[in-house]
Amino acid sequence: MDSVKTSYGQVMLVDNGGFFPEQDNQQDIAWFLMDAMKVLGTDAVGVSERELRWGVSYLRFQVKRTQLPLVCANLLDAATRRTVVQPFLIKKIGTVRVGAFGLISDKVDLGPSRDSLRVEEPTAAARRTVAEMRKKGATVVVLLSQLGKVESEDLAAAVPGIDAVVCGHNVPLIQKGRMIKNTVASYGGEQGQYLSRTVLTLNSQRRAVTGENESFILGPEVGERAEILKLVKDFEDAYNEKLRKEEREHAAATTAEGADHYLGAELCARCHSAEAQQWKTTSHSVAWQTLVTVKKDATPDCIPCHVVGYKQAGGFQNGADAARLGGVQCENCHGMGTQHEAFATAPRAVTAQTCVGCHHGENDSEFNWEHDLPLVAHDNTSGTTLSKKKVHIDPNMMKMGMKSGSN
Numbered sequence: 455m456d457s458v459k460t461s462y463g464q465v466m467l468v469d470n471g472g473f474f475p476e477q478d479n480q481q482d483i484a485w486f487l488m489d490a491m492k493v494l495g496t497d498a499v500g501v502s503e504r505e506l507r508w509g510v511s512y513l514r515f516q517v518k519r520t521q522l523p524l525v526c527a528n529l530l531d532a533a534t535r536r537t538v539v540q541p542f543l544i545k546k547i548g549t550v551r552v553g554a555f556g557l558i559s560d561k562v563d564l565g566p567s568r569d570s571l572r573v574e575e576p577t578a579a580a581r582r583t584v585a586e587m588r589k590k591g592a593t594v595v596v597l598l599s600q601l602g603k604v605e606s607e608d609l610a611a612a613v614p615g616i617d618a619v620v621c622g623h624n625v626p627l628i629q630k631g632r633m634i635k636n637t638v639a640s641y642g643g644e645q646g647q648y649l650s651r652t653v654l655t656l657n658s659q660r661r662a663v664t665g666e667n668e669s670f671i672l673g674p675e676v677g678e679r680a681e682i683l684k685l686v687k688d689f690e691d692a693y694n695e696k697l698r699k700e701e702r703e704h705a706a707a708t709t710a711e712g713a714d715h716y717l718g719a720e721l722c723a724r725c726h727s728a729e730a731q732q733w734k735t736t737s738h739s740v741a742w743q744t745l746v747t748v749k750k751d752a753t754p755d756c757i758p759c760h761v762v763g764y765k766q767a768g769g770f771q772n773g774a775d776a777a778r779l780g781g782v783q784c785e786n787c788h789g790m791g792t793q794h795e796a797f798a799t800a801p802r803a804v805t806a807q808t809c810v811g812c813h814h815g816e817n818d819s820e821f822n823w824e825h826d827l828p829l830v831a832h833d834n835t836s837g838t839t840l841s842k843k844k845v846h847i848d849p850n851m852m853k854m855g856m857k858s859g860s861n
């Protein structure tokens with residue numbers, strides 16, 4: 455945006471809408487995105503049914519809080535027939551009065567507020583709104599459309615006076631936008647990965663005569679602005695901390711019930727120091743560090759077989775548990791520590807079945823009990839499995855592993 459502003463001078467920044475997150479428990483992200491768009495100086499923002507997912511009063515509250523300029527010309531309160539957010543806005547960009555309006559599809563489910571809202575037929579709403587904006591002095595008109603690709607294009611062709619349309623709602627990326635009659639259409643793709651630039655050339659009456667559009671991926675070569683980087687980082691840190699807290703509470707709740715749960719190898723080592731010492735000579739003890747080294751320690755698909763009791767009671771919930779519950783430990787083979795009483799007197803047999811829970815499929819299609827057990831059995835301290843590892847573990851990383859109970 456900064457470089458576009460520098461090169462073109464008269465620049466308007468718009469967002470097409472559809473920025474509320476997909477998951478129910480992610481209201482924080484909705485807050486954050488609206489704050490961030492405000493900081494970025496977004497001049498107009500469209501609305502999709504996503505923004506209605508927590509109800510219309512939630513959206514109204516956020517608009518009031520952030521003063522973000524949301525526009526939608528055909529989303530009406532069923533009772534009052536008034537638009538839920540302003541239908542359009544006219545903004546002076548340099549010397550040009552630009553009108554921006556939004557449209558939402560009349561074929562979508564409006565979620566919790568479906569009964570209290572009504573969507574006006576888009577073409578009729580567009581004709582009325584374009585005329586009103588022109589009357590009020592807008593010489594350039596921009597549509598933030600949530601009608602999908604085909605309907606956005608049809609509408610731009612049917613309603614004269616729209617200079618640029620931003621096509622949204624499951625619209626695939628088209629790198630170079632195209633002309634639909636006299637309208638420049640842009641297709642910036644999904645998930646905010648692209649910045650789409652529409653350039654309009656104006657005549658002396660400040661009306662658009664030609665235009666073109668191109669979308670650019672926001673890749674690593676686009677420099678970060680320190681202010682925004684900090685905003686994102688602060689949000690992510692706080693969000694991560696919140697999730698961590700929730701998980702801790704969840705884990706505490708499941709263990710507090712007195713149900714069986716995992717304890718971690720450090721405890722076992724206090725009494726079984728010989729087995730613990732031997733275990734440290736096997737690659738099972740560094741299975742977590744392996745994931746850290748290959749940078750997959752935050753990938754949920756990889757974690758289960760490389761830690762103790764993933765997402766189970768007392769087990770590994772997230773990276774914060776790595777020092778205590780990272781790696782393949784005693785309890786992976788012997789069962790939850792709280793069942794110790796039971797397995798001490800009537801030991802749960804460790805069988806091939808125990809091993810193939812992890813040693814199977816593409817992770818180890820060649821598992822062989824007769825061959826593999828001796829490599830990790832408690833009387834083998836040769837360290838073969840560690841020395842034959844394919845992934846080299848940084849010795850400094852070992853410090854986060856388990857402390858031995860032998861001293």
Ligand code: HEC
Pocket residue numbers: 717718719721722723724725726784785788790791792794797798801
């Ligand atoms: C407070 C000391 C103590 C702690 C802590 C402890 N154990 Fe034990 N464990 C024992 C004793 C004592 C026995 C009884 C068998 C024996 O005499 O070796 C035993 C037995 C066992 C056995 C069965 C041995 C057999 O005879 O087949 C296993 C397996 C075992 N423990 C694993 C664990 C694991 C895993 C943990 C950690 C979750 C753990 N223990 C924690 C003291 C302890």
Ligand code: HEC
Pocket residue numbers: 737738740741742744745758759760761782786787804805806808809810811812813818823826827828829830839843
């Ligand atoms: C919780 C999952 C899990 C269980 C249960 C498990 N392993 Fe492993 N095992 C692993 C992982 C993960 C590695 C790779 C560790 C690394 O290098 O990071 C591994 C490595 C090994 C290796 C060294 C690599 C190889 O395949 O030669 C042997 C041998 C081995 N395990 C044998 C066993 C045996 C025998 C059992 C059962 C008594 C068993 N494992 C149970 C997950 C498991």
Ligand code: HEC
Pocket residue numbers: 744745748750753755756757758759760811812813814817818842843844845846
């Ligand atoms: C179903 C259980 C399971 C899952 C899921 C799993 N692993 Fe493993 N992983 C193993 C076992 C078992 C071994 C040991 C196999 C062997 O070496 O024969 C292993 C070994 C490895 C090794 C080799 C260690 C070494 O130094 O030799 C790496 C690296 C690894 N896993 C990474 C991953 C990554 C990355 C993922 C996610 C994409 C993943 N694992 C998911 C069970 C699993």
Ligand code: HEC
Pocket residue numbers: 719722723726729730731733738782783784785786787788801802803804805830832
């Ligand atoms: C890869 C699986 C595996 C892991 C990991 C493992 N054990 Fe074992 N453990 C076995 C097997 C197999 C036996 C042999 C007895 C059996 O079949 O139950 C055994 C036996 C034992 C015994 C009985 C006495 C002995 O030494 O044979 C104790 C105690 C024990 N383990 C404790 C531990 C402790 C403590 C840890 C963690 C530091 C641990 N084990 C980790 C598989 C494992």
